[in-house]
């Protein structure tokens with residue numbers, strides 16, 4: 001597709017002639033699609049319509065027609081501010097922000113000040129020693145899993161090795177996560193290379209597929225799609241028809257049917273979702289491997305925006321992505337074949353145990369991080385801080401799980417709330433950051449939620465059951481004889 005720049009645009013012309021245009025909030029809100037996207041940063045208005053070439057990709061359009069001040073700060077290196085200039089079209093008429101009370105202005109000012117304090121405290125600087133230790137520990141897990149297969153003929157040892165490999169993949173997920181959020185290196189390129197090593201080569205995931213999906217999730221956590229076939233919400237809660245996180249989401253697939261009714265499969269899945277939740281988690285890695293291979297080898301994208309983005313600007317690291325994934329499948333094949341000694345069934349079992357283990361351990365932590373917390377749609381979406389805090393849950397020690405184990409298992413995401421507010425803060429600084437965030441939330445009356453592994457899982461299952469009950473109750477009310 002060819003990107004045509006209009007020869008005369010009255011707005012860019014105004015910018016070029018230094019004549020400052022003023023826009024009301026209402027006017028900004030009218031430009032809320034990828035094709036017609038205005039964004040606001042510190043009361044300045046930018047026209048980023050059709051800018052699929054944006055280095056962060058189509059995630060930029062999650063804030064079309066909205067204020068991007070805080071999400072911009074969450075994702076970008078300081079130098080990126082200069083890239084904004086060419087999109088500037090005028091200033092926001094601050095008197096038109098009638099939906100904001102003086103208290104809201106003070107709240108926003110307060111959380112921006114807190115961010116500045118954290119920067120001054122050095123919270124965004126990583127300890128290279130910490131990450132060297134984490135990377136070495138992880139590689140030792142991998143070497144041990146391989147050695148157990150190579151040196152032993154015991155099925156019990158092979159089973160233990162497959163479980164260890166599942167855990168290793170889960171830990172690779174957290175390391176790739178840290179590198180790709182640029183927690184480890186402020187230089188983007190080094191973070192990306194770390195992401196390719198832990199993501200593509202060791203885990204089998206495409207780093208660009210992951211970035212698109214994960215950064216989209218960070219921009220709009222627990223936000224529902226505007227339409228069942230749209231992909232403008234949080235990709236991580238785009239789980240229909242298998243799982244619904246709100247009654248509205250459960251009902252959404254009716255719009256796809258000509259008769260406006262739910263299909264038998266939707267009814268079945270939503271009715272039993274509290275029971276199917278864990279089996280679905282077990283299979284999650286297979287779906288991620290599939291999506292990753294599709295992205296890396298240009299066989300399709302997971303959303304319409306990701307597809308257009310791939311067509312317009314392609315992959316950031318086309319060769320490394322492909323080589324990384326191909327080598328990943330090669331070493332996994334060698335290991336799953338028991339270095340040539342396993343029967344087909346034995347090798348398949350090894351693969352399934354490790355893959356399902358990884359899916360379960362990874363998705364369990366994601367699930368605890370957000371599932372069962374508040375969900376929003378475009379109209380009810382609150383400010384950046386409240387959106388991130390109310391949709392996230394921290395995981396604490398408890399029910400026999402000690403803190404060091406929870407910290408290791410969750411790879412930094414035990415501080416999900418704090419991580420969502422400041423995704424570039426390295427995980428080893430989150431404990432300190434957490435204390436300041438909690439006291440800020442207390443001061444401003446924002447509910448900050450924590451639960452241990454068991455309580456959190458029960459909350460998730462209870463939430464699924466309550467959505468399921470509300471959904472099924474409608475049929476009983478409408479058709480009492482059934």
Ligand code: HEM
Pocket residue numbers: 039046048054055056057059060061062063068071072075076077078080083084087180188211215219
């Ligand atoms: C006028 C508006 C914007 C401009 C000029 C801009 C520019 C840039 C630039 C130059 C980069 C690469 C350097 C860096 O990582 O800091 C970048 C990356 C990124 N941007 Fe933006 N951006 C804009 C708006 C947004 C918005 C609204 C979002 C999210 C809703 C966003 C999300 C991202 C993400 C996630 C990355 C990192 C990609 C990576 O890690 O490779 N950007 N942007």
